[in-house]
Amino acid sequence: MAKDVIIACDFPSAARTLRFLEQFEGERPYVKIGMELFYAAGPNIVRAVRDRGHRVFLDLKLCDIPNTVGRSMRVLRELGADMVNVHAFGTKRMMEAAVEGLTRPDGSRPLLVAVTQLTSTDETRMREELLIDRPLEDVVLHYAANARDAGLDGVVCSPLEAARVHARCGAGFLTVTPGVRFSDADAGDQARITTPAGARALGSDYIVVGRPITGADDPVATYRRCVKEFLGGSAT
Numbered sequence: 001m002a003k004d005v006i007i008a009c010d011f012p013s014a015a016r017t018l019r020f021l022e023q024f025e026g027e028r029p030y031v032k033i034g035m036e037l038f039y040a041a042g043p044n045i046v047r048a049v050r051d052r053g054h055r056v057f058l059d060l061k062l063c064d065i066p067n068t069v070g071r072s073m074r075v076l077r078e079l080g081a082d083m084v085n086v087h088a089f090g091t092k093r094m095m096e097a098a099v100e101g102l103t104r105p106d107g108s109r110p111l112l113v114a115v116t117q118l119t120s121t122d123e124t125r126m127r128e129e130l131l132i133d134r135p136l137e138d139v140v141l142h143y144a145a146n147a148r149d150a151g152l153d154g155v156v157c158s159p160l161e162a163a164r165v166h167a168r169c170g171a172g173f174l175t176v177t178p179g180v181r182f183s184d185a186d187a188g189d190q191a192r193i194t195t196p197a198g199a200r201a202l203g204s205d206y207i208v209v210g211r212p213i214t215g216a217d218d219p220v221a222t223y224r225r226c227v228k229e230f231l232g233g234s235a236t
């Protein structure tokens, strides 16, 4: 299975994003387009990034009634993204509607993954703010199993949960993992984190890395370091 590093391009405009990507010259990193960029630049940013040869993970984390999510997915499937997502919190019915809406008349569709618990959420917040009085890992695994049962391809989770998700849902069930930081960097607002090499050891399929790359003095070198640590080679 293809493993890769996805750069979270959390920029406020299309121009900034395309300027950022130009630095990579011959390389064509996998790009994540999230809410900030999508809302600022509109659907054409997905096409623009695709046209430059990048694969796109469209990270809009849909969560609404099944009918609305299904109909929205019918729109998103035409943008040419390679991966899209929903919140597993929206229930199995909502996730089934998402699969249905995303599937094109010829049967093809982008990969669909579900967010389990945001990697900025810890167990205390879950218990005290969300009133979910269960170990965080149980919640993540339960949501992952719901996503698998609804026909999704994988989940977005912390790298620290990737191995358990694979054990519960199968080795082919994708784990897309944000919350990655270099050993010598700040965690910022991410709570459940590991390094790229750690994510590799834990079995992540895709790591999503934003600020450590986009905010680096040399984003290209930092991206390469990340790829090297994650895909093999020497871990630092």
Ligand code: C5P
Residues within 6 Å of the ligand: 008, 010, 034, 059, 115, 116, 117, 118, 119, 120, 156, 157, 178, 179, 180, 190, 208, 209, 210, 211, 212
């Ligand atoms: O900058 P940083 O590396 O923290 O970026 C992580 C990216 O992954 C952000 O775009 C964030 O929205 C996203 N994400 C996350 N946790 C999830 C799902 C998505 O951090 N559970």
